[in-house]
Amino acid sequence: xxxxVTENCIKCKHTDCVEVCPVDCFYEGENILVIxxxxxxxxxxxxxxxxxxxxxxxxxxxxxxxxEINAELAKTWPVIxxxxxxxxxxxxxxxxxxxxxxxxxxxxxxxx
Amino acid sequence: MSVAPKKTTNFSSxxxxxxxxxxxxxxxxxxxxxxxxxxxxxxxxIVFISxxxxxxxxxxxxxxxxxxxxxxxxxxxxxxxxxxxxxxxVWVVTGDGDGxxxxxxxxxxxxxxNVDIKILLFNNRIYGLTKGQxxxxxxxGLITSSTPKGTAHQPLYPLALALASNATFVARSIDxxxxxxxxxxxxxxxxxxxxxxxxxxxxxxxxxxxxxxAKNADIRDEHTVELIDGKPLIFGKEKNKAIQLNGxxxxxxxxxxxxxxxxxxxxNEECSxxxxxxxxxDMQYPNMxxxxxxxRAINAPTHNDRMPDERLPADTRVQKLxxxxxxxxxxxxx
Numbered sequence: 001x002x003x004x005v006t007e008n009c010i011k012c013k014h015t016d017c018v019e020v021c022p023v024d025c026f027y028e029g030e031n032i033l034v035i036x037x038x039x040x041x042x043x044x045x046x047x048x049x050x051x052x053x054x055x056x057x058x059x060x061x062x063x064x065x066x067x068e069i070n071a072e073l074a075k076t077w078p079v080i081x082x083x084x085x086x087x088x089x090x091x092x093x094x095x096x097x098x099x100x101x102x103x104x105x106x107x108x109x110x111x112x
Numbered sequence: 113m114s115v116a117p118k119k120t121t122n123f124s125s126x127x128x129x130x131x132x133x134x135x136x137x138x139x140x141x142x143x144x145x146x147x148x149x150x151x152x153x154x155x156x157x158i159v160f161i162s163x164x165x166x167x168x169x170x171x172x173x174x175x176x177x178x179x180x181x182x183x184x185x186x187x188x189x190x191x192x193x194x195x196x197x198x199x200x201x202v203w204v205v206t207g208d209g210d211g212x213x214x215x216x217x218x219x220x221x222x223x224x225x226n227v228d229i230k231i232l233l234f235n236n237r238i239y240g241l242t243k244g245q246x247x248x249x250x251x252x253g254l255i256t257s258s259t260p261k262g263t264a265h266q267p268l269y270p271l272a273l274a275l276a277s278n279a280t281f282v283a284r285s286i287d288x289x290x291x292x293x294x295x296x297x298x299x300x301x302x303x304x305x306x307x308x309x310x311x312x313x314x315x316x317x318x319x320x321x322x323x324x325x326a327k328n329a330d331i332r333d334e335h336t337v338e339l340i341d342g343k344p345l346i347f348g349k350e351k352n353k354a355i356q357l358n359g360x361x362x363x364x365x366x367x368x369x370x371x372x373x374x375x376x377x378x379x380n381e382e383c384s385x386x387x388x389x390x391x392x393x394d395m396q397y398p399n400m401x402x403x404x405x406x407x408r409a410i411n412a413p414t415h416n417d418r419m420p421d422e423r424l425p426a427d428t429r430v431q432k433l434x435x436x437x438x439x440x441x442x443x444x445x446x
Contacts, residue, residue: 022134022288022314024329039290041142045134045316081329 001059002037003047004070007100008054009033011093014086017046017055027077028108036074052094078110123148127172134316136287137166141173143294151301153201160203161186163215166241167207167234184215187222190229196423198416204231209239212248212268223277226305227415233270236315237322244318271393274308275386281307282408286326292404305414325397335397339405344376347401362391381409
């Protein structure tokens, strides 16, 4: 199994999770983070850190699509291991539904 | 009737993994699952034996045979198993408490006998399962739940102990250094004889950050040096420092155009004497960078090579056991 970042992260991108990851397996996009499924060690330390509940174990039903998205995007995006500010309008996007239409596949800056 | 175990490709068992979130044990388990399929050994021919402690939950989570043994006694169980089933690959999973406190004598004798087993010692320098008491590897002064004024004694150094026990394969790696750890685990698996691997493992709850010097990306290059057989020990973010032998000690020298390359220590895993490996094991933070990699890998006869094959057919064993049990309560010494 692995943990995956899901829809709630889109346009919020809090980065509390990256700080606690012991293996630095988060990768940064323009408006979402993803987890590299082959690098994740399933330790679960990131899951409760997310203020918008975006991180889930892939054993939960219905996450096949998100596992694919995480696996695909982690291959080309830069690693992020240090916390930074959330996106400016994160609070406005917190409870918005069906955010997947806003998912950007552009890479983010990563650790700078 | 015997039932053949299910073949598996990823070696994950059906058990829910129960360590604290963030535990380094997850990282070690992940690397083990990566290397086991590369060994070309069927899961039913691999056995993981453990003692007591957080590390010792390891066998539950792999789809191989396994035994959660009694405290500190995994090496004895593994020795017995390897004697009667030399065809199996036998691993011991232990920790700094299980392996170096109650199980210390078990550990050293398994190593000196060169039993063909692979011993992984997860060193987190604390008793995690029992909620944070000091362990034999806790550094002096460490404040723990059982040492409110700090530990008073010198720690045991696992690599030095393994070398003193004449272990034929001695290595160290780090839980979250995935590439390095998987390489070391694979090499341990392929060694014939006792392979002893110390793994720096972070206890996220009771001793968090114990190995920051070796894990934090900002400083680890200055405080660790990777051993590569046949190569000098070069380290530092800029790869600008090296290790050389000065008299009977090792010292750090800057690496520049003035450095006499011939004086640098060249690593030799196969050196028959463990003397230089002892010096490497003695390199300790913060005065020296700590070594990761294989300190020693030599060929030597194993326990089974040195001992006659005492295996008997099963029916003979049962008969002998019956005779023994019914032999009465007195003995005559002639």
